[in-house]
Amino acid sequence: MIILEAENLFKGYNKGVQALNGVSLKIEKGEAVGIAGESGSGKSTLAKCLLGLEIPDKGSIRLGNHTFHPKDKKSIQRSRSSIQTVMQNPTASLNPKLRIIDSLMEPLDIREKWTLLPGRERRKTRERKALELLSLAGIPDSHLYKYPHELSGGQKQRVNIVRALSTEPALLILDEPTSSLDASTQARMLNDLKDLQEQFGTSYLFISHDLAAVHFMCSRTMIMKDGEVVDAYERQDTFAENRHPYTKSLLEVFEK
Numbered sequence: 109m110i111i112l113e114a115e116n117l118f119k120g121y122n123k124g125v126q127a128l129n130g131v132s133l134k135i136e137k138g139e140a141v142g143i144a145g146e147s148g149s150g151k152s153t154l155a156k157c158l159l160g161l162e163i164p165d166k167g168s169i170r171l172g173n174h175t176f177h178p179k180d181k182k183s184i185q186r187s188r189s190s191i192q193t194v195m196q197n198p199t200a201s202l203n204p205k206l207r208i209i210d211s212l213m214e215p216l217d218i219r220e221k222w223t224l225l226p227g228r229e230r231r232k233t234r235e236r237k238a239l240e241l242l243s244l245a246g247i248p249d250s251h252l253y254k255y256p257h258e259l260s261g262g263q264k265q266r267v268n269i270v271r272a273l274s275t276e277p278a279l280l281i282l283d284e285p286t287s288s289l290d291a292s293t294q295a296r297m298l299n300d301l302k303d304l305q306e307q308f309g310t311s312y313l314f315i316s317h318d319l320a321a322v323h324f325m326c327s328r329t330m331i332m333k334d335g336e337v338v339d340a341y342e343r344q345d346t347f348a349e350n351r352h353p354y355t356k357s358l359l360e361v362f363e364k
Protein backbone atom coordinates (compact mmCIF):
# COMPACT_ATOMS: atom_id res chain seq x y z
CA MET A 109 0.00 0.00 0.00
CA ILE A 110 1.36 3.40 -0.98
CA ILE A 111 1.39 5.90 1.90
CA LEU A 112 2.78 8.87 0.01
CA GLU A 113 3.43 9.64 -3.61
CA ALA A 114 4.88 12.91 -4.83
CA GLU A 115 5.23 13.58 -8.53
CA ASN A 116 7.40 16.03 -10.32
CA LEU A 117 7.77 18.65 -7.58
CA PHE A 118 9.33 21.98 -8.49
CA LYS A 119 10.19 24.71 -6.00
CA GLY A 120 12.16 27.83 -6.74
CA TYR A 121 13.23 30.57 -4.37
CA ASN A 122 14.11 34.09 -5.35
CA LYS A 123 17.54 34.89 -6.77
CA GLY A 124 17.12 31.99 -9.21
CA VAL A 125 17.61 29.18 -6.69
CA GLN A 126 15.84 26.06 -7.95
CA ALA A 127 15.64 24.03 -4.73
CA LEU A 128 13.51 21.25 -6.27
CA ASN A 129 13.74 20.49 -9.96
CA GLY A 130 11.25 17.73 -10.79
CA VAL A 131 11.47 15.46 -7.74
CA SER A 132 9.25 12.36 -7.47
CA LEU A 133 9.08 9.81 -4.68
CA LYS A 134 6.91 6.99 -3.43
CA ILE A 135 6.78 5.52 0.09
CA GLU A 136 5.10 2.21 0.90
CA LYS A 137 3.51 1.33 4.25
CA GLY A 138 6.13 0.45 6.86
CA GLU A 139 9.00 1.35 4.55
CA ALA A 140 11.98 3.50 5.55
CA VAL A 141 13.14 5.63 2.64
CA GLY A 142 16.32 7.65 2.88
CA ILE A 143 17.20 10.92 1.21
CA ALA A 144 20.85 11.85 1.19
CA GLY A 145 22.84 14.57 -0.50
CA GLU A 146 25.13 17.40 0.43
CA SER A 147 24.04 20.67 2.01
CA GLY A 148 21.82 22.74 -0.29
CA SER A 149 20.71 19.81 -2.46
CA GLY A 150 17.03 20.39 -1.61
CA LYS A 151 16.36 17.75 1.06
CA SER A 152 14.73 20.05 3.60
CA THR A 153 12.73 21.85 0.93
CA LEU A 154 11.29 18.51 -0.15
CA ALA A 155 10.36 17.73 3.48
CA LYS A 156 8.73 21.15 3.88
CA CYS A 157 6.67 20.67 0.71
CA LEU A 158 5.46 17.28 1.95
CA LEU A 159 4.53 18.82 5.30
CA GLY A 160 2.68 21.72 3.69
CA LEU A 161 5.17 24.23 5.14
CA GLU A 162 6.27 25.30 1.65
CA ILE A 163 4.09 25.42 -1.43
CA PRO A 164 5.60 23.74 -4.48
CA ASP A 165 5.42 25.71 -7.74
CA LYS A 166 4.39 22.59 -9.62
CA GLY A 167 3.69 18.91 -9.01
CA SER A 168 1.28 16.82 -6.97
CA ILE A 169 1.33 15.05 -3.62
CA ARG A 170 -0.90 12.09 -2.79
CA LEU A 171 -1.35 10.76 0.74
CA GLY A 172 -3.11 7.40 0.88
CA ASN A 173 -6.12 7.86 -1.38
CA HIS A 174 -6.14 11.62 -1.02
CA THR A 175 -4.42 13.84 -3.56
CA PHE A 176 -3.60 17.00 -1.77
CA HIS A 177 -3.43 20.25 -3.59
CA PRO A 178 -0.61 22.19 -2.04
CA LYS A 179 -2.46 25.50 -2.23
CA ASP A 180 -5.60 24.17 -0.53
CA LYS A 181 -5.21 24.92 3.21
CA LYS A 182 -7.93 22.42 4.25
CA SER A 183 -6.23 19.54 2.52
CA ILE A 184 -2.91 20.53 4.08
CA GLN A 185 -4.52 20.39 7.53
CA ARG A 186 -5.91 16.93 6.73
CA SER A 187 -2.48 15.75 5.71
CA ARG A 188 -0.89 17.10 8.87
CA SER A 189 -2.55 14.53 11.09
CA SER A 190 -1.10 11.64 9.10
CA ILE A 191 2.41 13.08 8.68
CA GLN A 192 4.55 14.03 11.65
CA THR A 193 8.07 15.33 11.73
CA VAL A 194 11.18 15.41 13.90
CA MET A 195 13.68 18.10 13.06
CA GLN A 196 17.36 18.53 13.65
CA ASN A 197 17.42 20.63 16.81
CA PRO A 198 15.80 18.85 19.78
CA THR A 199 15.96 21.90 22.03
CA ALA A 200 14.20 24.22 19.60
CA SER A 201 11.41 21.67 19.17
CA LEU A 202 10.46 21.69 22.86
CA ASN A 203 8.90 24.67 24.61
CA PRO A 204 11.35 25.50 27.45
CA LYS A 205 8.47 26.62 29.68
CA LEU A 206 6.55 23.36 29.44
CA ARG A 207 7.20 20.35 31.63
CA ILE A 208 8.05 17.15 29.70
CA ILE A 209 4.59 15.69 30.35
CA ASP A 210 2.94 18.68 28.71
CA SER A 211 5.24 18.69 25.67
CA LEU A 212 4.88 14.95 25.31
CA MET A 213 1.10 15.09 25.44
CA GLU A 214 0.54 18.07 23.09
CA PRO A 215 -0.67 15.97 20.10
CA LEU A 216 -2.78 13.61 22.22
CA ASP A 217 -4.26 16.48 24.26
CA ILE A 218 -5.70 17.76 20.98
CA ARG A 219 -6.92 14.37 19.80
CA GLU A 220 -8.09 12.68 22.99
CA LYS A 221 -11.01 14.11 24.87
CA TRP A 222 -9.43 14.01 28.35
CA THR A 223 -11.49 17.03 29.28
CA LEU A 224 -14.62 14.90 29.28
CA LEU A 225 -13.28 12.86 32.21
CA PRO A 226 -13.67 13.97 35.84
CA GLY A 227 -10.60 15.86 37.21
CA ARG A 228 -8.75 13.09 39.07
CA GLU A 229 -9.43 10.46 36.44
CA ARG A 230 -8.35 12.88 33.71
CA ARG A 231 -5.02 13.49 35.45
CA LYS A 232 -4.39 9.79 36.04
CA THR A 233 -5.30 8.71 32.49
CA ARG A 234 -3.15 11.41 30.95
CA GLU A 235 -0.24 10.65 33.25
CA ARG A 236 -0.45 6.93 32.53
CA LYS A 237 -0.29 7.58 28.78
CA ALA A 238 2.62 10.02 29.22
CA LEU A 239 4.56 7.45 31.28
CA GLU A 240 3.99 4.86 28.55
CA LEU A 241 5.50 7.23 26.00
CA LEU A 242 8.38 8.14 28.31
CA SER A 243 9.17 4.47 28.77
CA LEU A 244 9.16 3.95 24.98
CA ALA A 245 11.66 6.79 24.84
CA GLY A 246 13.83 4.98 27.42
CA ILE A 247 13.63 7.90 29.86
CA PRO A 248 13.10 7.33 33.62
CA ASP A 249 9.64 8.09 35.07
CA SER A 250 11.25 10.65 37.39
CA HIS A 251 11.74 12.98 34.39
CA LEU A 252 8.03 13.37 33.64
CA TYR A 253 7.61 16.68 35.47
CA LYS A 254 11.05 18.08 34.60
CA TYR A 255 11.76 20.88 32.14
CA PRO A 256 13.63 20.40 28.83
CA HIS A 257 16.85 21.99 30.15
CA GLU A 258 17.07 19.19 32.74
CA LEU A 259 17.31 16.53 30.00
CA SER A 260 20.25 15.59 27.77
CA GLY A 261 20.16 16.33 24.03
CA GLY A 262 19.53 12.65 23.28
CA GLN A 263 16.68 12.47 25.82
CA LYS A 264 15.09 15.61 24.38
CA GLN A 265 15.23 14.16 20.89
CA ARG A 266 13.68 10.90 22.10
CA VAL A 267 10.84 12.94 23.64
CA ASN A 268 10.34 14.56 20.21
CA ILE A 269 10.34 11.17 18.49
CA VAL A 270 7.81 9.43 20.74
CA ARG A 271 5.67 12.56 20.75
CA ALA A 272 5.62 12.47 16.95
CA LEU A 273 4.71 8.78 16.98
CA SER A 274 2.04 9.13 19.69
CA THR A 275 -0.79 9.80 17.24
CA GLU A 276 0.36 6.86 15.10
CA PRO A 277 0.99 8.85 11.93
CA ALA A 278 1.24 7.05 8.59
CA LEU A 279 4.54 8.78 7.90
CA LEU A 280 7.27 10.27 10.07
CA ILE A 281 9.66 12.66 8.36
CA LEU A 282 13.00 12.76 10.18
CA ASP A 283 15.17 15.64 9.01
CA GLU A 284 18.74 15.13 10.27
CA PRO A 285 17.35 13.86 13.60
CA THR A 286 20.70 12.84 15.06
CA SER A 287 23.05 15.46 13.68
CA SER A 288 23.16 17.60 16.84
CA LEU A 289 24.06 14.59 19.03
CA ASP A 290 27.46 13.13 19.85
CA ALA A 291 28.57 9.98 18.00
CA SER A 292 27.64 7.36 20.61
CA THR A 293 24.24 8.97 21.28
CA GLN A 294 23.67 9.06 17.52
CA ALA A 295 24.27 5.34 17.18
CA ARG A 296 21.89 4.54 20.03
CA MET A 297 19.27 6.88 18.62
CA LEU A 298 19.36 5.16 15.24
CA ASN A 299 18.83 1.79 16.93
CA ASP A 300 15.93 3.23 18.95
CA LEU A 301 14.38 4.71 15.83
CA LYS A 302 14.50 1.33 14.13
CA ASP A 303 12.89 -0.41 17.14
CA LEU A 304 10.14 2.22 17.34
CA GLN A 305 9.46 1.87 13.63
CA GLU A 306 8.87 -1.85 14.11
CA GLN A 307 6.60 -1.27 17.09
CA PHE A 308 4.49 1.42 15.44
CA GLY A 309 4.68 0.18 11.83
CA THR A 310 5.20 3.78 10.72
CA SER A 311 6.79 4.65 7.38
CA TYR A 312 9.87 6.82 7.68
CA LEU A 313 11.33 9.42 5.37
CA PHE A 314 14.82 9.74 6.79
CA ILE A 315 16.79 12.76 5.60
CA SER A 316 20.50 13.00 6.25
CA HIS A 317 23.78 14.02 4.70
CA ASP A 318 25.27 11.00 6.52
CA LEU A 319 25.10 8.10 4.09
CA ALA A 320 26.19 5.57 6.71
CA ALA A 321 23.17 6.49 8.87
CA VAL A 322 20.86 6.31 5.85
CA HIS A 323 22.28 2.92 4.88
CA PHE A 324 21.66 1.62 8.40
CA MET A 325 18.10 2.96 8.62
CA CYS A 326 16.64 2.62 5.16
CA SER A 327 15.79 -0.15 2.73
CA ARG A 328 15.74 2.33 -0.16
CA THR A 329 17.77 5.49 -0.71
CA MET A 330 17.44 8.47 -3.01
CA ILE A 331 20.42 10.72 -3.66
CA MET A 332 19.75 14.40 -4.32
CA LYS A 333 22.01 16.92 -5.98
CA ASP A 334 21.08 20.46 -7.03
CA GLY A 335 17.35 19.86 -6.55
CA GLU A 336 17.25 16.61 -8.52
CA VAL A 337 17.23 12.93 -7.63
CA VAL A 338 20.38 11.68 -9.36
CA ASP A 339 20.33 8.12 -8.04
CA ALA A 340 17.94 5.72 -6.27
CA TYR A 341 18.67 2.22 -5.07
CA GLU A 342 17.71 -0.61 -2.71
CA ARG A 343 20.02 -1.29 0.24
CA GLN A 344 21.50 -4.45 -1.30
CA ASP A 345 22.58 -2.45 -4.37
CA THR A 346 24.40 0.26 -2.40
CA PHE A 347 27.84 -0.80 -3.53
CA ALA A 348 26.87 -1.95 -7.05
CA GLU A 349 29.21 -0.96 -9.89
CA ASN A 350 26.54 1.04 -11.69
CA ARG A 351 25.99 3.56 -8.86
CA HIS A 352 26.05 7.19 -9.98
CA PRO A 353 29.55 8.69 -9.67
CA TYR A 354 28.15 11.27 -7.20
CA THR A 355 26.77 8.46 -5.01
CA LYS A 356 30.13 6.73 -5.16
CA SER A 357 31.84 9.89 -3.95
CA LEU A 358 29.41 10.11 -1.01
CA LEU A 359 29.92 6.41 -0.26
CA GLU A 360 33.60 7.04 0.40
CA VAL A 361 32.56 7.53 4.06
CA PHE A 362 32.46 3.74 4.28
CA GLU A 363 36.11 3.45 3.32
CA LYS A 364 37.38 5.80 6.03
Ligand SMILES: Nc1ncnc2c1ncn2[C@@H]1O[C@H](COP(=O)(O)OP(=O)(O)OP(=O)(O)O)[C@@H](O)[C@H]1O
Pocket residue numbers: 121122125126127145146147148149150151152153154317
Ligand atom coordinates in the same frame (compact mmCIF):
# COMPACT_ATOMS: atom_id res chain seq x y z
N1 LIG B 1 13.47 30.05 2.47
C1 LIG B 1 14.41 30.06 1.53
N2 LIG B 1 14.65 31.18 0.80
C2 LIG B 1 15.58 31.20 -0.19
N3 LIG B 1 16.34 30.13 -0.51
C3 LIG B 1 16.16 28.99 0.19
C4 LIG B 1 15.19 28.89 1.24
N4 LIG B 1 15.23 27.62 1.76
C5 LIG B 1 16.17 26.96 1.07
N5 LIG B 1 16.73 27.77 0.12
C6 LIG B 1 17.77 27.39 -0.84
O1 LIG B 1 17.32 26.24 -1.53
C7 LIG B 1 18.39 25.32 -1.73
C8 LIG B 1 18.04 23.98 -1.09
O2 LIG B 1 18.02 24.15 0.33
P1 LIG B 1 17.60 23.00 1.34
O3 LIG B 1 17.58 23.59 2.72
O4 LIG B 1 16.39 22.34 0.85
O5 LIG B 1 18.85 22.01 1.19
P2 LIG B 1 19.29 20.80 2.13
O6 LIG B 1 19.75 19.73 1.20
O7 LIG B 1 18.22 20.47 3.09
O8 LIG B 1 20.54 21.42 2.87
P3 LIG B 1 21.05 21.14 4.40
O9 LIG B 1 21.57 19.73 4.40
O10 LIG B 1 22.13 22.17 4.58
O11 LIG B 1 19.87 21.36 5.30
C9 LIG B 1 19.64 25.98 -1.16
O12 LIG B 1 20.32 26.62 -2.21
C10 LIG B 1 19.07 26.97 -0.17
O13 LIG B 1 19.95 28.07 -0.01
